[in-house]
Amino acid sequence: MRFMILVKANKDSEAGVMPSTEVLTAMGKFNEELVKAGVLLAGEGLHPSSKGARVRCEGAKRTVIDGPFAETKELLAGFWLLQVKSKEEAIEWIKRSPFQEGEIEIRQVFEATDFGDAMTPELLAQEDRLRAGTEKRTGAGS
């Protein structure tokens, strides 16, 4: 099972304040543990929402709104993608993370087999082509 671990933004991350060497060292150590255990598929940090944008969909109309999104309480600052056996295992990993504050959200990723009938054989074949292409690009699954 794959889980996405969502790290929420805070005042510092939104202000573009980069983490201290101490925090980065602790996080680097934690990341290495994830790699050694073979559970880490990917991890990324995001620039503040002030550099981002939102696209609102209304029928065929598309409205582009530039960041920051001050009214939003729950912005994303980064994520990990983990391959584990259960939600409990994903939670166990996050309990051991070096975070001192904030809130981390744990969400299971859809696999093609989760979709049932909506995933027609044609769509499944298309999905396979998509995965094969992206794995080639990221080196995942190899």
Add this chain to the structure above:
Amino acid sequence: MRFMMLMIPHGYETAAPGTMPEDVERMSSMMAYNESLQKAGVLIGCDGLHPPSMGARVSFPGRKPKVVDGPFAEAKEVLGGYWMIEVASRAEAIEWATRCPGSENEVIEVRQVQELEDFSPDLQAVAEHFPSMQTVRK
């Protein structure tokens, strides 16, 4: 430059456990969009997430982990899925987001991904293994 396109479907914050897309037509148009990203050579990866009611949140009050199972009553916006793309500019990323066959209730947030060279030299030194963990083209 890498960007994440974050799909935020309003209403998904209260979706019941096990809720799955059921509309074949919508699924087809979304898959066609995914394939157009791939054919253009910009798609690095994409995924959908099960509803928050099946997830959990871990916070650290007093530096001790506290686990709360979903759904999260206070959440007004939750993530439904994402695309990771590599494009030449922010404008190109936004252009791709506007081509998504999104529904009325959906917003796509476009956010640039931090690369190692965005960090100061002393931070780069302690994060030297970071690229091996990232979803970059290899």
